[in-house]
């Protein structure tokens with residue numbers, strides 16, 4: 001069953017910002033980029049690194065891992081470049097009355 005957790009207020013996260021949040025016991029990276037919010041698991045699928053400490057690619061709507069530089073598509077979670085080959089999990093994000101929720 002999917003549950004909804006508030007993880008931020010919309011007005012406290014500017015465009016091209018990301019942060020680590022916790023929801024439903026999961027470590028999640030929340031992104032505000034490309035005109036909307038995205039959420040993925042925070043830990044890279046290649047090794048132990050936090051995607052929320054990497055770099056946002058606002059032209060590609062992707063995040064680049066800070067450890068070895070793999071890029072992940074924020075909409076699908078797919079790895080777009082090596083060395084990661086496995087996707088990261090994505091989560092649905094909804095904004096209601098100025099509050100940002102992640103569905104876990």
Ligand code: FES
Pocket residue numbers: 044045046047048049065066067068069070082083084
């Ligand atoms: S830990 Fe992310 S690419 Fe290696």
